Amino acid sequence: xxxxxxxxxxxxxxxxxxxxxxxxxxxxxxxxxxxxxxxxxxxxxxxxxxxxxxxxxxxxxxxxxxxxxxxxxxxxxxxxxxxxxxxxxxxxxxxxxxxxxxxxxxxxxxxxxxxxxxxxxxxxxxxxxxxxxxxxxxxxxxxxxxxxxxxxxxxxxxxxxxxxxxxxxxxxxxxxxxxxxxxxxxxxxxxxxxxxxxxxxxxxxxxxxxxxxxxxxxxxxxxxxxxxxxxxxxxxxxxxxxxxxxxxxxxxxxxxxxxxxxxxxxxxxxxxxxxxxxxxxxxxxxxxxxxxxxxxxxxxxxxxxxxxxxxxxxxxxxxxxxxxxxxxxxxxxxxxxxxxxxxxxxxxxxxxxxxxxxxxxxxxxxxxxxxxxxxxxxxxxxxxxxxxxxxxxxxxxxxxxxxxxxxxxxxxxxxxxxxxxxxxxxxxxxxxxxxxxxxxxxxxxxxxxxxxxxxxxxxxxxxxxxxxx
Numbered sequence: 001x002x003x004x005x006x007x008x009x010x011x012x013x014x015x016x017x018x019x020x021x022x023x024x025x026x027x028x029x030x031x032x033x034x035x036x037x038x039x040x041x042x043x044x045x046x047x048x049x050x051x052x053x054x055x056x057x058x059x060x061x062x063x064x065x066x067x068x069x070x071x072x073x074x075x076x077x078x079x080x081x082x083x084x085x086x087x088x089x090x091x092x093x094x095x096x097x098x099x100x101x102x103x104x105x106x107x108x109x110x111x112x113x114x115x116x117x118x119x120x121x122x123x124x125x126x127x128x129x130x131x132x133x134x135x136x137x138x139x140x141x142x143x144x145x146x147x148x149x150x151x152x153x154x155x156x157x158x159x160x161x162x163x164x165x166x167x168x169x170x171x172x173x174x175x176x177x178x179x180x181x182x183x184x185x186x187x188x189x190x191x192x193x194x195x196x197x198x199x200x201x202x203x204x205x206x207x208x209x210x211x212x213x214x215x216x217x218x219x220x221x222x223x224x225x226x227x228x229x230x231x232x233x234x235x236x237x238x239x240x241x242x243x244x245x246x247x248x249x250x251x252x253x254x255x256x257x258x259x260x261x262x263x264x265x266x267x268x269x270x271x272x273x274x275x276x277x278x279x280x281x282x283x284x285x286x287x288x289x290x291x292x293x294x295x296x297x298x299x300x301x302x303x304x305x306x307x308x309x310x311x312x313x314x315x316x317x318x319x320x321x322x323x324x325x326x327x328x329x330x331x332x333x334x335x336x337x338x339x340x341x342x343x344x345x346x347x348x349x350x351x352x353x354x355x356x357x358x359x360x361x362x363x364x365x366x367x368x369x370x371x372x373x374x375x376x377x378x379x380x381x382x383x384x385x386x387x388x389x390x391x392x393x394x395x396x397x398x399x400x401x402x403x404x405x406x407x408x409x410x411x412x413x414x415x416x417x418x419x420x421x422x423x424x425x426x427x428x429x430x431x432x433x434x435x436x437x438x439x440x441x442x443x444x445x446x447x448x449x450x451x452x453x454x455x456x457x458x459x460x461x462x463x464x465x466x467x468x469x
Contacts, residue, residue, distance in 0.1 A: 075105040075173040077460060078163075078194075080185030082138045082178075084115025084130070086353050087289060087320075088377040089201040092228070092252050092452070093117070093178045096199075097126045099453025100460070110136065110166055110184075116353045129166045135159055137183035139210075156187060163188045174464055177222075180204070180214045186221040195467035197460060198222040203235045203374045203395060215239035219246075224463045226456075228252050228375040229396030250459060251399070252375050253452025257385035258440070260356035271361035278345050280315035282426060285362040287319040287355070287378045290330045294320075295368030295392065297336045300346070301415035302368070302422060307342060309419070311426050316342070319358055321351040359385035363432065364425050367391040370413050376400050379407070380447040383439035388432050390421045400447070406439035 077100055081093050094117065097107040101124070109121055113130035121128040137152070137159055163184060175189035176197045189196035198218050204211045218225050219240040225247040227233035233249050275283040284303075288294045296318055303316055322330045337346050352358050359365070365382035367373070372395030379389045379400045389407035391397040401407040408425070411417040425432050445451075 075100075075460070075464065076170060077105060077107050077174045077176055078167065078172045078185065078188075079107055079109045079111075079176050079178060080136060080163075080182055080188070081109065081111040081117075082133065082136065082182035084111050084113060084117040086116045086120065086351075088252070088375065089179050089199075090115075090117045091254065091377060092199075092201070094120055094124070095253065095255070095449040095453060096178075096456045097121065098124055099449075099457055101126060102453070103457055108166065108172070110163065112136065112138070120353075131162050131166075135162045135184070137187065139181045139183065152183075159184045160188060160191055174460055176460070180218070183217070186217065190221055195223040195463050196221060197463045198225045200225055200227045200232055200236060201374050203232055203372050205371065212239060215243070219243050222246070223467055224248070224459070226250055226459050229399050231372060231395045231399065232374045248459060250455035251447060251452065252377050252380065253447045253449045254377060254381045254384055254443075255356075255449050257356045257359045257381050260354070261360040261385065271357055275317045275347055275361050276315050277347065278315070279313075280345050281313040282363040283315050283317050283361065284364045284366055284422065285317040285319060285358070286366050286368070287358070287381070288367070289320050290318070290322040290333055291326065292329060293370040295366075295370050296333050298368050298370065298413065298415055298418060299366055300336055300340055300342070302418035303342055303346075304340060305415060305419040306422060306426070309423065311423065314426055315345040315347065317347045317349065317362065319349045319352055319355075355381060356385070359387060362387060364422065365389050366418075366422070367397060368410070368412075368418050369395070369397070371395075372412075373397045380443060383407075383436075383443040383447065386436040386440040388425055388435035389439060390418070390425065402438075402442065405435070406442050407435055 079093060079097060081090070083090055086094075093109070097109060100107045107126050109126060109128045110131055111117065111128070112133040118128055118130060134155065135158060137155060172192070172194055174197060175185045175194050176199060177183075177185035178199050179201045180198070181202075186196055186198065188194075198221070200218065202214075204214060215236050216239070218236065219242055223246070225233075225236060225243055227236060227247060227249050229251065230249055233247055236247060237244055272283075275285075284299070286294070286296060286299050290296060299316060303314070306314070318333070322328075334348075337343050337348075340346065349358070359382060362382075362385075365378065365387050367376055367379050367389065369376075369392045373392070375396035376391065379391055379397060382389050383400075383406060389401050391401045391407060391409055392412045393403075393409035394412055398409065401409055403409040408421040410421040425435070
């Protein structure tokens with residue numbers, strides 16, 4: 001680039017004023033040494049005691065997204081993403097690209113093929129290209145082991161050629177990597193001397209090498225790091241304090257599930273009946289990937305404790321699917337359900353792309369994650385639907401859910417504590433209604449897709465202004 005892009009959507013700042021844009025001179029800086037001590041780690045369930053400074057959370061924004069000023073450069077942003085599913089970070093990417101397009105910019109999205117995100121992007125007329133995950137340098141389990149440098153040396157030239165082919169000679173003003181699980185965008189930006197924004201959606205505690213190396217890569221290969229919660233930023237700065245001046249926080253947001261359900265009210269739906277087998281009156285939903293830490297089995301444990309206390313008129317609804325190649329987690333969940341005396345009142349739906357009707361058919365949404373959630377988009381979606389949320393305390397969920405105000409928080413990994421949090425909501429419809437209404441108001445102020453879009457647009461704008469080739 002010969003000059004910084006001039007782009008000025010009228011939105012408010014979330015990036016520190018003293019942000020630096022230094023980009024390292026080499027594509028592969030010297031690797032970090034192995035971590036020592038306990039600075040990077042905390043025991044599960046213990047409070048986060050990091051001394052790293054907090055970035056200010058983005059303030060409430062009420063003005064509509066603005067168009068680009070007359071005569072301003074229309075920014076082209078190359079988004080590199082590691083998934084074509086439609087879970088948390090995927091939905092955030094979709095809404096962020098939509099915000100950029102609505103503001104007059106041009107998003108180019110590159111991601112693996114085969115998932116519903118591809119069609120969702122194309123339905124919104126967003127330019128979308130699919131490449132094999134290996135060509136995007138997607139990090140798989142064990143991908144940072146001893147053979148990683150050799151694999152990268154072989155894969156990087158092909159990745160650079162493939163992304164060059166997608167760009168096809170056009171000027172790209174900014175590259176944005178969505179999640180830490182993909183390296184192709186960071187390295188292409190370095191190669192082509194473009195500013196790089198790394199949108200961090202993870203809190204990684206294990207494996208240890210990933211918890212050390214990935215923040216180091218962010219420090220060396222990004223102009224700026226945008227974190228989806230204060231908790232995520234604390235984790236990042238614990239590993240790389242030098243990112244303090246080049247990182248900020250922008251909470252995620254979601255589409256309006258209540259409005260979408262209302263718009264589809266004329267369509268037939270039997271979900272309310274399906275979600276309440278055996279005469280159940282109330283449906284408790286857990287929405288999310290079926291994996292080792294989302295807490296599906298913990299919710300079954302808590303439900304059995306509630307049944308032992310005399311609560312018998314509820315059902316459990318599990319919405320989601322396991323990650324590719326990890327069907328073992330679904331098998332284990334089904335084994336746990338089959339062994340439960342409540343098996344006849346537990347439903348599985350698999351993956352659902354359009355969630356509005358699903359939320360409309362639930363009474364309570366539970367997010368009982370066993371490890372700290374970086375953010376917790378499901379909680380935000382549930383709040384938009386006016387539902388009370390019961391969630392694991394810690395991570396980003398403690399920023400999203402106001403305990404006693406918009407939902408209830410429970411001690412992580414504690415089935416009795418989860419049952420204690422659910423019990424008053426099962427017993428008291430007015431409490432469910434009041435928490436759900438307060439959550440809806442909080443969503444309108446802080447977590448709408450429009451508010452998130454403005455925060456993302458402004459961070460991109462600041463990243464462009466900071467970059468001085």
